[in-house]
Amino acid sequence: MVDEVKVAEKTEKLESLRKIDDNLRLPSVPERIAFPKEIGVSAARMQTPAVGQRATRPDGRMHGLGQTKYIDDMFFPGMIHAKIKRAGIAHAKIKSIDVSEAEKMPGVMATLIGSEIPVNSFGPSLQDQPLLADDVVRHAGDGVAAVAAVTEQQALDALDKIKIEYEELPNVFDPVEAMKENAYKIHNNESNVYATKTIMKGDVEKGFADSNFIFERTFTTQMVEHVPMEPHASIGQWDANGRVTLHSSLGRITLGRADIARTLELPINRVRVIATIVGGNFGGKNEITTEPIIALLSKKTGRPVKCVFTREDEFISSTTRHPFVMEYKTGMSKEGKIMARKVRLICDGGAYCSWSETTLGKACILSAGPYNIENLHVDAYAVYTTKTMTGAMRGFGAPQVCFAYESHMDDMAAELGIEPLEIRLQNAFNEGSASPTGQVLEAVVVRDSLEMATERFGWKEWQR
């Protein structure tokens, strides 16, 4: 039964609300933004000396008040929205792209395909990645076309009207398979291995011969996404002087600017990158993504163009953490001293190089752990596969190898009957230890950190 009194009350309330300020329909009326006129400054910010103070963050205050302007919070007059069409197919030759239907969709102001980009390649070490694939798609998240429309929804709707003909190519998902000679060559190179690193120190074979025990184990890790809470976002504005201003969630603007200028064939001084506040990076926002695309869409339409990744874009098209296959072989003395170690690292580099070379290098150097090992041999390979590309992510290969060398350490400790803390203290770097690359280490506090963390934990007293 309908409660007539309540309905009447509600109608009355709504009517009164409607009558009050009809002129608030006008978009030009500024909204009330309330934040305190005066807020005190925390004592720690006022103290000298400044170093060592628990100083609060002025930007932290803005975050809490909701006043921080991330890219998506910026609106410029006449701004339109761009969205990227993803391939949805992991490996294929593009036979044709037809955007004519999409261009007829309501609100659509421009489209862009890879062949319209002056230099359609980028990458921090190898320039092997297209901004929009125009010849071959190498992973399912590859962008193939872009649409700029009045609203985001119109841009998304238009993406569905883009017609692309593909000729499927063989997929290579497993990095170990991809290394084999007969594997399909994803980038038409001699091999899918695109970076190798080696470290040799001492004589591993002799070290193994001198060992009382040999331990071997293979470890693997998975692909992980950064998940910054703010998806990648940028706004491009091309101006009458042929200069482009990009507001972008980019963690390294100076080098990003050079990459953008290169792809657009512009002098670097015609590109301005402003990064404002980035809503989480973790390594995932260290590369350009759509910036040149929206610059060109802005040039085509004469309007500011905003592109914000959907959460799905963020997963399938941005970089991720490399899966690793890590083969460890370690020789131990019966007292628990590491005599020799041989490591083979295979890093699933995904479809494009991105930061894989750097990741591989760091993983290679760090793979022995913070331990004195006189005889060491590490071989490391980065391999193309037709999966989402992998790049920098908090640790550059270190979380993977740390999982392996520390798991391996406990395996050996258990076999030798040595306490896990003891075996680490016995092998840990000292002040002046030589690293795997022969670098003499200074300000070394491995032992202190081991002792501090285990003491806080109550390691020795701990009972099951």
Next chain:
Amino acid sequence: MIRRGKGVGCMWYPIGFTVAANPSAATVKVNEDGTATLLTGTVETGQGSLTVLAQIAAEELGVSTDDIHVVSADTDTTPMDTGAIASRTTYVTGNAIKLAAENAKKILFEVAAPLLDVQPNQLEAVDRKIQVQYFPQRCLPIADVALQAQFVMGRPPIGSASYNPPTVGMDPETGQGKPFSTYVYATQCAEVEVDDETGEVDVIYMSAAHDCGTAINPMLVEGQIEGGISMGIGFALQEEMLFDDKGRQLNPNLTNYIMPTSLDMPEIDVDIVENFDPTGPFGAKGVGEPTAVPTAAAICNAIFDAVGVRITSLPATAEKVLRAIKEKNNSEQKFIPAAE
């Protein structure tokens, strides 16, 4: 049955790029009232770097953090910076800022020296004052000196500088060389509960002791460590991008890609290992990435301690742990009581 275990993970991690140049430049402009504006090309991506960098500039100028205003992340106005990557901001950008502030301070000292009847190298900047070393009562407020410099001497106190970590290239055959200027070290310990009937792992406590050289801002260092641990827990137990046989991701959303929530977080105790790196700004190194490095190792070692199975493939999901427990029980052919 719930089984408890403890595990330790220890790590080392470098600051900055591997061999490759990764410079930072900075400009410090001291205003007429002794406050200063800092120009840096680095980007605030959440870690609080702008506050830490302000503290470094403030320390060098002998003023407080609040006296420094930071302008960042605009290629038209701020100097070159390699960016927020490789845990390099505090160390590399920090060093550039310290040097830039030192250059600005040099002008202040040159202006103040005749006023205090000493040589510039006998001065120091402490507590918003320029004072004679060992004779702190002979001093001038930094504001007076800055004003004097600007409008009487006509020498605006502005300093610029850059820094690039010194490295030695690696031999291509053997990898021998000095790829990084410095490293940090850390240990994390985990206490877990493993349900040996479901394979479910619950991290209930973690202790973490991280070296970051001097902690410029201990509160922000703690925040980095706690955040790194949560990312490490995701890496260890939950997160995995899954693909179908066509190479399309099956879980490109936060519904099915399981990242840690507040309920997945254990109690955490954070310690900062006291250390001083003479090559860093005021002894500081860095802390960003290393915090996420040893967590998975500590957790997997705790699982090993709890139920005796070695997880060799991450993430250690309940299914994987349970399978490993079953395999272990089968291979040991132990008598398993029907009911517990």
Next chain:
Amino acid sequence: MTDIALIVNGENKTVSVPPETTLLKMLRENLNYTGSKLGCDVGDCGACTVLVDGLAVNACLILAAQAEGKEVLTIEGLSTLEKYHPIQKAFEDVAALQCGFCGPGMIMATKALIDQDQDLTKQEIKDALSGNLCRCTGYTKIIEGVVDAYQEITGKKIPATKPRVA
């Protein structure tokens, strides 16, 4: 277009939007309240949490039309020109927010929790915030901020958790 009348941050508003517009989009694009963030658009991340008639909701999951006649409170409506809201102050003081993108949602979820005026434990705080994802902080300092704000606002103490025995 649909005409929607509602109260946002204490002010009467009438907005005309296409019927499929979510409350989040209307707040951000029509009313310029960009404090509520779009992190996933499907209710997973909680960055868009606002209060509708005092209840915490994901503004991306309800249509603007569903807020007709209701009172909506966003992050911009917490502090006034005169007073800094204790939750926002507590979050600032302990550096609870890093990149800050989850912050407005976290703070609104916290407000809804504290407004329930119940005796809280640390576990209940964790439960209440479990729908708000954060990638930077590991939630530790956020929970610290919530505890401080709760104690400041209600004058109550969070019961101390049992000390850990190693």
